[in-house]
Amino acid sequence: MKWLKPFKKVSVQQVSKLSKATVISALIGVSSVASHASAKAEFELGYPEKEELTIGFIKLTDMAPIAIAYEKGFFEDEGLYVTIEAQANWKVLLDGVIDGRLDGAHMLAGQPLAATMGFGTKANIITPFSMDLNGNGITVSNEIWDQMKPNIPKMADGRPQHPIKADALKPVVEKYQSEGKPFNMGMxxxxxxxxxELxxxxxxGGIHPGFYxxxxxxxxxxIDADALLSVTPPPQMPSTMEAGTIYGYCVGEPWNQQAVFxxxxxxxxxxxxxxxxxxxKVFGITEEFYKKYPNTTIRLTRxxxxxxxWLDANDNANRPEAVKILSQxxxxxxxxxxxxxxMTGTFEYEKGDKRPVEDFNVFFRYNATYPYYSDAIWYLTQMRRWGQxxxxxxxxxxxELAAKVYRPDIYEKAALSLVxxxxxxxxxxxxxxxxxxxRDPQTHFIDNLVYNGKKPxxxxxxxxxxxxxxxRI
Structure with a gap:
């Protein structure tokens, strides 16, 4: 057993480094022990109020921070004794956090926002930690790929030029429509x-994905869709496409690479x-959990x-070990x-066409773990764009909604105590x-539009x- 330090006092100098984001949370009326503590000369990183926890996840590689925190003893270092349980799908996972069967979980970034907003199940879910950047892909069946290829520019060596835009898929979708066939895709x-993303x-590429x-x-x-999108659990994506129920899908790894293999x-x-x-993804907990167990929440975040x-250290040197753990x-x-x-810096597109994509999975660099309000707002803009x-x-x-759900104030206290x-x-x-x-206005989108989170x-x-x-629809 690893012994827990009684508590850690964080200095006045560190508290002074708490960000404007923390102040914003307090100013808009977000209830937070951490926000109140920032006004004090010092605060204590105390014992966890709840030591035995159950955390849920979906079988995707971006659950890695949870697995590594367990396998490397980082949870135990915080006095937390964690059970990790795979969940059947995202709804079961969310319901588990809401009803208390799970203390926290690996969540879709949009889930805490939608729940707090009341789209689907209504519940106040917060996140003090963003789990990763990137990690998804869009895959099509071999049949669709063969029809797309003539529409894709080629490089000098004959391989398709990337990124491949949906412009190459549009004639295929139009052909299916002219034949009276629905073009089905999974998410x-x-x-x-x-x-x-899909x-x-x-x-x-000019293909309407439909309104809610x-x-x-x-x-x-x-509503008004050219391509009909429906829900399929991640591990079932390849078999559902193989059966011909869908012609393509958007999913996280390893279920794109599984289609290649x-x-x-x-x-x-x-x-x-x-x-x-x-x-x-984000790590999600109920607001009630944080209010009841603030020390536990900060220690989980640590x-x-x-x-x-650890996952990004030394230019991803630990990734092979992480892959071995995740393959269990x-x-x-x-x-x-x-x-x-x-996970190790490459991605295979068409079989044999493996290309370097060093940042396909990012867990720490580029401030990946910081819960930015602007990240939350992007998801909300897409919910509005498609009628949700x-x-x-x-x-x-x-x-205001972003600041209610995304909690950099908790994150900062955890980070400063580690420092x-x-x-x-x-x-x-x-x-x-x-x-x-x-974040500063972001420009790296496939359609070259600029996203400024301050002007949604x-x-x-x-x-x-x-x-x-x-x-309005």
Whole structure:
């Protein structure tokens, strides 16, 4: 057993480095022990109020920080004794956190936002920790790939030129429509990154992915759609496509690479190519859990920060060991070679066409673990774009909801306490003194649009396909 230090006092100097984001949380009325503590001269990193925890996850490689925190003893270092349980799907996982069967979980970034907003199950879910950047891909069946290939520019060596845009898929979809055949594609959950990334890619190529109309009771997301998107659990994606039920899908790893290994499909684009260094999963807990167990929450966040740092340390030197851990049946349970194909800095598109994609999985660098308000707001803009948010909202509404759910104030206390113990370096984090929770305007999108999280309505109004201010289905 690893003995827990009684508590750690964080210095006045460190508290002064808490970011503008923490102040913003307090100013807009977010209830937070950490926000109140920042006004004090010092606060104590105390004993965990709850030591035995159950954490849920879905069998995807981006659950890695949880697995590593367990396997490397980072949870135990915090006095936390954790049971990790795979969940059948994202709804079961969310319900488990809400009803208390799970203390926290690996979540889709949109899940805490949608739950707090009341889209689907209503519950106040927060996140103090962003789990990773990138990690998804869009795969099509061999049949669809053969029809797309003539529409894709070639490089000098004859291989397809990347990124492959949905423009190459549009003639295929139009052919199916002319023949009266629905063009079906899969994504993992209505408020998943995968849904929004697939929709983004399709729409950028002129293919309408459909609207939601929850105010009319329509949650299919297929109104006016050229391509019909439906939910399929991640591990079932390859077999569902092989059966011909869907022609392609957007999912996290290892389920794109699995299609390559099984020779049933071709990943055509990664989310890194759709939106460079996009936020992916988060660690979600109920707001009630944090209020009841603030020390436990901070200690959980500390363990996850250390795990994320380990995963990216020394130019990904630990990734082979991480792949070995993730390949175990109690975690992801896919073959070592399949997981390694993306986790170790490469990605295989068409069989034999393996290319370097060093940042396909990012767990710590580029401030990957910091829960930025602007990341949350991007998801909300897509919910509005596709009708999951039925009516116009002010820019302030987006900011307030983001700050209610994404909690950099908790993250910063965890990070600064680790710095104080010399377990991490202050240089590894955003400049807490000046940080306001918003990334600089982002330009690396497949359609070349610019995203400024401080102006969500201006961003929404840029899109050719999708709802704009004043629109309602």
């Amino acid at each position: 993992v959950f209505p408020v998943s990154t995968h849904n929004y 929709r983004y890619w399709l729409a950028a 109309a929850p105010h009319k009771g329509d949650t299919s997301g297929q 099984k020779n049933i499909g071709v990943p055509v684009v990664t989310d890194y190519e759709i939106w460079k260094n996009n936020p992916e 363990a996850l920060i250390r795990a994320a740092q 049946s109690n975690y992801v349970g896919a073959d070592y070679e399949v997981i390694a194909n993306s 948010i039925s009516d116009d909202k002010s820019d302030e509404w987006y900011k 104080d113990e010399a377990l991490v370096s202050l240089q590894d984090f955003p400049d807490f003194e000046s940080e306001d929770g918003f 309505n201006d961003y929404i109004n840029q899109f050719t396909i999708g709802l704009k201010q004043g629109d």
